[in-house]
Amino acid sequence: MAKKKAFTPLLYLAYLSKARREGRKLTLRKKGLLFYFDSNLRKGREDIPHLIDLYPGWRALSDLALRSSFPDHVNVEFFDPLRGLSAEILEPVEDMTVAEKHSSSQSTSHLLTKEWTSFNKLLMQRFPVPKMISISALSSKTIKGKKAIGEVPANMQSDELNDTEKLTERGFKNVSQQEYIKRLHELKDEIMRSWQSDDRVTSLKLSIKVVARLLMDTCVAQFYPTLFVLATDIMDMLGDMVWERIREKSVFADDGTKICTLSDHFEADSISLEAKETCNNWFRKIASIHELLPRIYLELAIFPCWRFLQNDVMDNLMRMVMMIRGVADPLASAYCRFFLIHCAQKLPQRDAGHLVTCVSDQNIILGQIVSIKENKYGNFLGDHKLLISLIEPTIEFTMRCIFKDPNQIADMIVRLELGKSPLELHGKAPWISIILHYILKELPTEVVYSNALEFLHLVECSSDFSFDQCLNYKMLGLKLCEGIDQLNTVDAVTNEVIQAATKRKILDEYLKILDAYMDIILHYNMDRSLSSLLSEIFERLCNEVVSENELASLQSIVVKLVTHFEDMKYVFDLNCFVDILDVMHGSSRSIVCMHILTNATKIDRIDDPTTIKLLFDVAQSLHDNIGFLNSKHDDHQQAELLVARFVRKVDHGMELDRHLTFLVKCRGVFSSMNDLKEILVHSSNLLATRALRERKNNLSFIKSCITFNEVTIPCIPSYARQLILYLETAEVSLFGGLISHSDGLLDSAVCCLQNVYLVDGLQKSNEDADGIVSSIRKLCGFLVLVPGNLEQGAMYIPKKILSLLDSQSWITPKLRIRVLCSLLSLSATFAQNELPYHAIHEKVIGNDRLFLGDAMYSQELGSLSSIILHNMVNTIPQEPSQAMRGKLALEACNCIALFFKGNSEILSECSKLMEIAASCLGGDDKYLQWTINFVHKQAPIFVGGG
Incomplete structure (x- = not known):
């Protein structure tokens, strides 16, 4: 009997490959482990080694197989932990297996990752990528090279990882941004594919060539921050893959069993020798890279892996900080520290x-840059200010990290040599201004206001071109304003700041400094300082041309003044305030004016004549500068609302003539504000009503108010709004005894009804149509007070309304019935x-006395009622909705039965209407039953005749 082959994970994986091609799902129980494999999980791939990376147990079993369990005929070379499997799989065996997934990977803090991602997004937005990028010859070869790299021979030595090409070629090549970024993404995918196929040497080589060495090319200038983000994304990916591989070797034994669980704060003593060997191998291979910058970036990418070898890795971290000192190019070194x-x-x-050492090193490098007069520094081509602007985000991130932990603030202040403690700053360190700016920005507020004078001294001593000194003064002022109530050295601080600002010859810098400290001056009621500052500001404004930047600072100063005081009278009395306001123009002036009107109209009434004039x-x-506002609708609408609110709040007291003159002036000045014209009409009617209430001989004034409205109302484009205003003014005229004016206004109101359809488009708005009908019904109620026209007939206006119903197609049967019921x-x-009811004025005689006993008047009323009645009956069948048709019939029937004595004609019409309602709603409808009962109660009246 042939000896049975021992089971090995390598042969097991070969069997899985065969099972996958056959589309089978297999299971195997071996040594207490349950393995499971879904053949569809990686469908479409023919490479076997990637299976090892799916589950930790597979990797442990495969590594064990390579060392001890190979069949005799398999040729095994030296096992390189970076390569993984490198032998062919020759003989499949039948067995069934599936792997148990163990996920105990350690990840970085979610908040730190989110912060890094967010900062990188802002970095790319701050430095947009140009359409064409000029790159060096070496970068061009990398970007335009082959898209795939073959497998690296197994016996490749460590020095082969270093590229033999040097920067010997001169000149640059242009590459489009799309091509550059696309190629970087492709290279990232190649690195991932190489890793998944266990070709980790290729992954490392690609990372060296296409990532770390691209970062040596600082000739890309403004594209460099974006390049850094894309490249370090690949570095982070590589570092995560290496970390996970070594971690799995630490967790699983050679036979695939789980030997431990690593906590977030594990010790190096708990790491297996095999895992440490693999980790050492990675660091040694990276250490063999010749070029300094790629070697630093690659070690930084896997730097957390030092924890597998040592408990305290800070010495190694400081070694990396010292290595970065060897990078000569200031831009490359700054971003390398950023990545560290x-x-x-x-x-x-x-x-x-x-962090402290990085800040110190950057301070020294920037000091060298600002002291050199040449345009070229290291490998960077361009002016110094551009170079510093590119470095600036790295400084900001560094300072954010330094002062992130509140418990370390005191220690950081001492280590940065700012002082002995947060409360004992000496302000003597020679800081580069851009670094000082972000120190001020990130320091806690209490530290800044407790050492305000010391920081002022630091700012005064930092006057290099790396950052505008006035912006440091501004940053310090903003920080002091955050703790404005705890500031103890107010007088000394403001005196020094005012002196520093006065020394600035550039108006923009002068205004920016004052703007930052204006809140402090206002908070502590330093009137003398405020008065002198405003005088000096106006003097300098008169002697210089004010640019947009200066207007922005001036706008901020003036807005702070306006919003600080509740009474605008006090603001207008400030020294040179009105003169400064006159100097402003454009959008800044408009914004300031909006703030002034907002603050001024918070009170109930504005009655001071001087304040009224200035606010006007x-x-x-x-109004004149409304075109300078950014938005074409919202800001314009806001401006119009503010002007309207101001007009409503103005009150001249008993001087009614003066107020009417004010309204006339407003109509002429604010001619483009249509909503304001309505307010002017309302205000004029209010003035006339106040005059009537005083019961003085002021008929001429009331006529003036009515005349003002008669001229103003036609200027309003909406006929629907005109109708409302005509009715309101007609009421005021009638109460003042001005019957002829009232008749003319009512006639104008009826004319509005004839034009409302064409102009206002009411056929599209049922809500507006309902509003117009409501106004007509209001007009009918008001006509009870109006004496009939002796020349045109007592029923002249009701007849015009009746004829209007026949000419307006927008009036639906429902609306028509409502109007007919009112008539x-x-x-x-x-x-x-x-x-x-009657008008309150004694000169206005009602129709009941004016036409008492007039047979022609009674005949005209009877004729009008008959026409209205027949119109109602003829309108109801025109309603298309059956249910609505029934309700309208009942509404008309109730109206007829309520207001008229019954005769045969009236009774006949009511019967027809109830028959229509019964056919549409049914005999059991409650509204119908209520109407029938109501008509029956009126039966005696109907029997008596009309």
Whole structure:
């Protein structure tokens, strides 16, 4: 009997490959382990080694097979942990298996990852990629090279990982941004595929050639930050893959059993020798890379793996910081430190010595840059300010990390040599201004306001071109404003700041500094300082041309003044405030005017004549400059609302003539604000009503108000709004005894009804149509007070309304019935011997007295009622909805029965209407039954005749 072959994981994997091609799912129980494999999981791939990476148990079993369980005929070479499987699988065996998935991987903090990703997005937005990128010859070969690299021979030595090409070629080549970025993504995929196929040497080689060495090419200038983000994404991917591989070797034994569980804060003593050997192998291969920058980036990418070898890795981290000092190019070294700080955040240790050293090194390098007059520094081609602007994000991120932990603030201040403690700063360190800016930005507020004078001294000593000194003054001012109530050295701080600002010859810098400290001056009521500052500001504005940047700072200063004081009278009385406001123009002036009107209209009434005049000028300026507002709708609407609110709040008290003059002036100045014209009409009617209430001989004033409205209302484009205003003004005229004015206004209101369909488009808006009908019904109610026209007939206006119903197609049967019921009610009211209400003015005589006993008047009323009645009966069948047709019939029937004495004609029409309702709603309808009962109660009236 032939000896049975021993089961090995390698042969087992070969069997899985065969099973996958046959589309089978297999299971195998071996040594207490349950293995499971879904043949469809990796369908379409023919490479076997990638199966090892699916589950930790497979990798452990395969590594054990390579060392001890190979069949005799399999040729096994030296096993390189970076290569994984390198032998052919020759003989499949039948067995069944599936792997148990173990996921105990350690990941970096979610918050740190989110912060890094967010910062990188902002970095790419800050430096947009140009359409064409000029790159060096070496970068061009990398980007435009082959898209795939073959397998690396097994006996490849470590020095073969280094590229033999050097930067010997001169000149640059242009590559489109799409091609460059696309190629980087392709290379990332190649690295991943090589790793999944266990060709880890190729993954490492690709990472060296296409990632780390691309970062040596700083000639790409403004594209470099984007290149850094894309390249370090690949570095992070490689580091995660290496970490996971070594971690799995630590967790699983050679036979695939799980030997331990690694916590987030594991010790190096708990790591297996095999895992340490693999980890050492990675660091040694990276250490053999000749070029410094690729060697640094690759070691940083896998730097967290030092934890598998040592408990304290801070010495190695400091070694990396020292290595970066050997990178001559300032841009490359700055971003290399950037990546080091990012990788260090993955470590559980909280020591920040590397951050302090990085800041110190960057301070020295920037000091050299700002002291050199030549345009070229290292490999960077371009001016110094561009170079510093590219480095700036790395400084910002570094400072954010330094002062992130509140418990380490005191230690960081001492280690950065800012002082002995957070409360004892000496302000003597010679900081480069851009670094000082982000120190100020990231330091806690309490540290800044407790050492305000020391920081002022630091800012004063940092005057290099790396960052505008005025922005450091501004940053310090903003930080002091955050703790404005705890600031103890107010006088000393403001005196030094004002002196520093006065020394600035550039107006923009001068205004930016003052803007930052204006809140402090206002908070502590430093009136003397404020008065002198405003005088100096106005003097400098008169002597210089004000640009957009300066207007922005000036706008901020003025807005702070406006919003600080509750009473605008006090603001207008400030020294030179009005003069400064006159100097402003464009959108800045419009924004300031909006703030002034917002603040001024918070009170109930504005009655000071001087304040009214100044606010009127402000409103006029806002109206004239409304085109400078950014939004074409929202801001314009807001400006119009503010002007309207101002007009409503103005109150001249008993000087009614003066107020009417103000309204006339508003109509002329704010001619483009249609909504304001409505407010002017309402305000004029209110003035007339106040004059009537005082019962003085002021008929001429009331006529002036009515005349003002008669001129203003036609300027409003909406006929629907005109109708409302005409009715309101007609009421005021009638109460003032101005009957002729009232008749003319009512006639104008009826004319509006004839044009409302064509202009306002009411056929598209049922809501507007309902509003117009409501106004018509209101007009019918108001006509009870209006004396009939002796020349045109007492029923002149009701007849015009009736004829209007026949000419307007937008009036639906439902709306038509509502209007006819109102007209019928009006006709019935006029038929009474005494009207239910009268006008309050003694000169206005009601129709009940004006036409008392007039047979022609009674005949006209009867004729009108008959026409209305027949119109109602003829309108109801036009309603297309059966249910609505029945309701309209009942509504008309109730109206007729309520207002008129019964005769045969009336009774006949009511019967027809109830028959229509019964056919549409059914005999059991509650509304129908209620109407029948109501008509029966009116039966004696009907029997008596009309």
